[in-house]
Amino acid sequence: MPLAALPPLAAALFSVLAIASLLLSFVMLGSRWLKQYLYAFAAESWMIAGISAAVAFFDHVPELYLIAGLTVAFRGLMLPWLIWRMIGRLTIDREFHEIVQPASGLVIGALFVVFALAVSYRIAGALSVKPGVAVLALTVMLAMMLIGFLLLAVRREAISQILGLLVLENGIFLGSQILVPGMPLLFELVVLFDLLVLIACFGVLVAYLQTHAGTTSARDLKRLVG
Amino acid sequence: MPGALLLAVTASPLAAAILCLAARQPRLSEGLNLAAAIVSFTAALPLPFLIGAPPALFCDGYVILDRAAAWVTLCSAIVYLLASIYAVGYMRLLDEDNRLFGFYALFAGFGCTILVAPVMNHIALYWIAIELTTLVSTFLVAFERAAESIEAAWKYIIVVSAGISLALLGTLLLYWSGSFVLGPSYTMTWAAMSGAAARLNPLLVMLSFLLALVGYGSKVGLAPMHTWLPDAHSEGPAPVSAMLSGALLNTAMIGIVRFLGIARAAGLGRAPGLALVGFGALSLFIAGLFIVRQQGVKRLMAYSSVEHMGVMALGFGFGGPLGIAGALYHMLNHSLNKSLMFFGAGNMMRAYGTKDIAAITGVLRYFPVQGVLWLAGAVAITGAPPFGLFLSEFTIMRAGLQPSFAWAVYLMAALLIVIFIGFLNHFRHMYYSRSDGSTGAPARRLSAWCAVPMWLALAPVLVLGVWWPGAIWNYLAAIAPSLSAGMP
Incomplete structure (x- = not known):
């Protein structure tokens, strides 16, 4: 396993970037302005691209440089730009009706991180992997997924829900870069492309929502019940 | 030979989708989609007979055609054909001729993704194929552009995308667990993982199985991840509902079943089967509650899909030849029967101009032939003899009669009786209660295109x-x- 024999500098770099990504998802959790979510998401994607590049350098997996470049292009620039345009076309620029206040959201997020850490230690113990970068990557991945689900559950604006989904995906992508750098390249390329299609679909749907349902808030989507 | 047939099965809908977009003609697109469906069906029909014990691999091993894949492909191709015939009649009722080419392009594209997914050999590519089915079908659900349709489409894409990201996490963890045994870089095929399963870390395999179960389970519509299903199935046009229910759900189910095969091969004992049985029993329970109190005719059919996916989950969870054969047989029967039910529901919805069960009365008086067909389908879908679903449900129950799963069989029997009564009670109202005067006779007559696929679906269910x-x-x-290796 390459993870076992990482030089201390690499381990430190991975850790800093992973923790920075996690902190950026807390920024999303703690804000109610759509644009701030978006910037935090873009920055998070840049961090993940940094992780890809660092793995490429220290593990000598040159394909990952390509992934890093594409991550910056797709997740760091293109997706944020598409969503930025969507926000521009909407009349709404912030959340009004959170179920959970941002402050309480931060506390719940912190609990999720503790939970993710406990789960990761358990997994690492079962695999007899030494606590280190692997545990950190698992923790950050699981925590980001839980935070993504939290964003999906407590935020009501269409844009926030899209960004919640993207945080989920970012978490998985971050984990995959560190845990399984040998994963076939094809897969990661298609996932990136897939995301682009996903966002295009969301763009069309948000436009429909606004013209046909008259709202982009999931709070008002309650015609279908039972 | 199987390779050429498989290519015909999957490439013809794709070609039809592209040609529909190029032609932009409503009638021509109709014909193109129908032709593609006929080609897909005739090519898929011989596949199960041509596949022996060793699976056929194509495209450097990225595509696998084993017995399970050939079976699911056949089920999907049947539904695609029936729905395409039905769509010709149904979509003309909507008066949307200028957007019809887009509908058929998406419909053929949806057919293509459904037919491609079960033959994906790479676990990650299978995930991508399932994600693509969501993206294409979202726009089919939203096609009518009513506020309800858009709401259903939004819930569908959000719930399913979020759910399926868990399946991606499961896939990732499975790859990680494999990297301790197979080296940091390897090709993650179903067979490779089943083969290596005994040497993988059981905890990690169990974790990834559970994540895949919840992830693909949200696509299958297992309770409690089923919330998108009644909305999407009731708000899309009826041919789309039939495709979603009869074809798409099976395509996602096969993923769960293959993960289950890996988990069982890893020597996890009864736990993975028990998890699937638990979700199946809960689905039956939830579906039973909502069927009894249902008010919308298509939502009734949608909850019936939740019920039947629960029955299949029970069959696969019980395992053994009886359970797995029963569940796969149930898959075919349910595909045929549920298409019939959605066609009938779509017809009545259009004829009476309402989705409310309460407003539909005197079906048998106005539609003597179609009414009988739909009623026969309703009796069949509730699992009454002499129809196919009775046989398959009975086989699944027999599979479960072992000490550890007996409780699930009793629960299943009780819930099936509740569903039988609840479901047919709605039909009693639609067929035999007197109109109170507020609802008049149906406004429209229906063309033969709307009735023929109902015959085509009912005949095989009876046989x-x-x-x-x-x-x-x-x-x-x-x-x-291959799916129950290592069962205790």
Whole structure:
């Protein structure tokens, strides 16, 4: 396993970037302005691209440089730009009706991180992997997924829900870069492309929502019940 | 030979989708989609007969055609054909001729993704194929552009995308667990993972199985992840509902079943099967509650899909030749029968101009032939003899009669009776209660395009009910060992 024999500098770099990504998802959790979510998401994607590049350098997996470049292009620039345009076309620029206040959201997020850490230690113990970068990557991945689900559950604006989904995906992508750098390249390329299609679909749907349902808030989507 | 047929099965809808977009003609697109469906069906029909015990691999091993994949592909191709015939009649009722080419392009594209997914050999590519089915079908659900349709489409894409990201996490963890055994870089095929399963870390395999179960389970519509299903199935046009229910759900189910095969091969004992049985029983329970109190005719059919996916989950969870053959047989029967039910529901919805069960009365008086067909379908879908679903549900129950799963069989029997009564009570109202005057006669007549696929669906359900051919039994029972290796 390459993870076992990482030089201390690499381990430190991975850790800093992973923790920075996690902190950026807390920024999303703690804000109610759509644009701030978006910037935090873009920055998070840049961090993940940094992780890809660092793995490429220290593990000598040159394909990952390509992934890093594409991550910056797709997740760091293109997706944020598409969503930025969507926000521009909407009349709404912030959340009004959170179920959970941002402050309480931060506390719940912190609990999720503790939970993710406990789960990761358990997994690492079962695999007899030494606590280190692997545990950190698992923790950050699981925590980001839980935070993504939290964003999906407590935020009501269409844009926030899209960004919640993207945080989920970012978490998985971050984990995959560190845990399984040998994963076939094809897969990661298609996932990136897939995301682009996903966002295009969301763009069309948000436009429909606004013209046909008259709202982009999931709070008002309650015609279908039972 | 199987390779050429498989290419015909999957490429013809894709070609039809592209040609529909190029032609932009409503009638021509209709014909193109129908032709593609006929080609897909005729090419898929011989596939199960051509596949022996060793699976056929194509495209450097990225595509696998084993017995399970051939079976699911056949089920999907049947539904695609029936829905395409039905769509010709149904979509003309909507008066949307200028957007019709887009509908058929998406419809053929949806057919293509459904047919491609079960033959994906790479676990990650299978995930991508399932994600693509969501993206294409979202726009089919939203096609009518009513506020309700858009709401259903939004819930569909959000719930399913979020759910399926868990399946991606499961796939990732499975790859990680494999990297301790197979080296940091390897090709993650179903067979490779089953083969290595005994040497993988059981905890990690169990974790990834559970994540995949919840992830793909949200696509299958297992309760409690089923919340998108009644909305999407009731708000899309009826041919789309039939495709979603009869074809898409099976395509996602096969992923769960293959993960289950890996988990069982890893020597996890009864736990993985028990998890699937738990979700299946809960689905039956939830579906039973909502069927009894349902008010919308298509939502009734949608909850019936939740019920039948629960029954299949029980069958696969019980395992063994009986359980797996029963569940796969149930898959075919349910595909045929649920298409019939959605066609009938779509017809009545259009004829009476309402989705409310309460407003539909005197079906038999106004539609003597179609009414009988739909009623026969309703009796069949609730699992009454002499139809195919009775045989398959009975087989699944027999599979469960072992000490550890007996509780699930009793629960299943009780819930099936509740659903039988609840479901047919709605039909009693639609067929036999007197109109109170507020609802008049149906406004429209329906063309033969809307009735023919109902005949085509009912006839095989009846035949499969009175005669389970020995060849099909042997074929399905032969799938079982690959999915239940290492069962206690």
